[in-house]
Amino acid sequence: MRCFVTGGTGHIGSYLVRLLLEQGYQVAALIRPTSDPWRIKDVLNRLQIIPGDLAAMEEAAASVRSFAPEMVFHLGWYGVGSSHRNDPAQVTQNLAGTLKLLQLASESGCQRWICLGSQAEYGLCDGVLTEELPVRPVTLYGATKLSVGLLSQKLCETYNVGFTWLRLLATYGPMDDQQHMIPYVILTLLRGQSPALSPGEQRWDYLYVEDAARAIWQAATMPAAQGVFNLGSGEAATVKSIVERIRDMIDPSLMLDFGAVPYRPDQVMCLQADISRLQQATGWAPQVSLDEGLKRTVEWYRENCGRY
Numbered sequence: 001m002r003c004f005v006t007g008g009t010g011h012i013g014s015y016l017v018r019l020l021l022e023q024g025y026q027v028a029a030l031i032r033p034t035s036d037p038w039r040i041k042d043v044l045n046r047l048q049i050i051p052g053d054l055a056a057m058e059e060a061a062a063s064v065r066s067f068a069p070e071m072v073f074h075l076g077w078y079g080v081g082s083s084h085r086n087d088p089a090q091v092t093q094n095l096a097g098t099l100k101l102l103q104l105a106s107e108s109g110c111q112r113w114i115c116l117g118s119q120a121e122y123g124l125c126d127g128v129l130t131e132e133l134p135v136r137p138v139t140l141y142g143a144t145k146l147s148v149g150l151l152s153q154k155l156c157e158t159y160n161v162g163f164t165w166l167r168l169l170a171t172y173g174p175m176d177d178q179q180h181m182i183p184y185v186i187l188t189l190l191r192g193q194s195p196a197l198s199p200g201e202q203r204w205d206y207l208y209v210e211d212a213a214r215a216i217w218q219a220a221t222m223p224a225a226q227g228v229f230n231l232g233s234g235e236a237a238t239v240k241s242i243v244e245r246i247r248d249m250i251d252p253s254l255m256l257d258f259g260a261v262p263y264r265p266d267q268v269m270c271l272q273a274d275i276s277r278l279q280q281a282t283g284w285a286p287q288v289s290l291d292e293g294l295k296r297t298v299e300w301y302r303e304n305c306g307r308y
């Protein structure tokens, strides 16, 4: 099976690339010439690297056609971090690039298109997210994800390509970007400092990154897993309890200053994925508990804090 991956240098993509190689698939990855592929440096020699950028997909057209992917895993996205939530380049880089990639892939005989959406497509929802909820994105990130999802679904119907869109909540795990909450808290506590924290009563759904990669792969292999699915752990824990667990793993005597940072004016107090649709379609279920995932994550940062 020939799999084409975008975002393979990213947090989730790096785990997916490794999983696909373990399954014996032939993997090609679109990698920007400016990218630092540190997360996948140990497997780079087993990949076909296609230099390219979503902002200029035409330049990679010949290489995509020549690889002729049977499956595309599209995880690459300009502007994943919160600082880019309303950056107009979200639209210009991701929308046209994604649709061009889909066109190229379908012309090359691709049968399956698996793409990462986001809970941001639902907007400011509080509670358990089902796929039936209305989509009312409030950021350009959410609006662009929704637009890419709707357009690629229609194009997949037109091109007769199987379509899977996974609306992910939040992942965590080793090698994550330090701007995200869990690595920020771990790294700050490892330095013996106190992280800047809100009161922390909001309840969040965090999925361990290996479970996320396995869900993406299993969805791709299941003919029934077509359409839109939520992806998360299906459970929510308070930010406070997550931070306290991390603190206890690092140094129980460290003080935590909950409330030093106020809630956002539009603070959502509970985000939890209903994952029953995905589970029924794929048989997938998360395997790594929050305690175990946090333990592995803390250990990784403890050993690799020099990188940050």
Ligand SMILES: NC(=O)c1ccc[n+]([C@@H]2O[C@H](COP(=O)([O-])OP(=O)(O)OC[C@H]3O[C@@H](n4cnc5c(N)ncnc54)[C@H](OP(=O)(O)O)[C@@H]3O)[C@@H](O)[C@H]2O)c1
Pocket (backbone or CB within 6 Å): 006, 007, 008, 009, 010, 011, 012, 013, 030, 031, 032, 034, 035, 036, 037, 052, 053, 054, 055, 074, 075, 076, 077, 078, 079, 080, 081, 093, 116, 117, 118, 119, 167, 168, 169, 170, 171, 172, 177
């Ligand atoms: N992490 C989460 O909790 C979460 C939640 C909801 C949805 N998602 C979605 O899941 C996907 C993967 O997320 P992640 O956390 O793994 O993101 P990440 O670590 O920030 O990785 C983003 C990837 O996209 C690539 N990329 C960025 N701009 C590009 C461009 N113009 N052309 C080609 N590649 C480009 C990056 O390459 P470089 O190495 O060159 O930077 C990197 O490989 C994204 O689509 C994201 O929106 C993630």
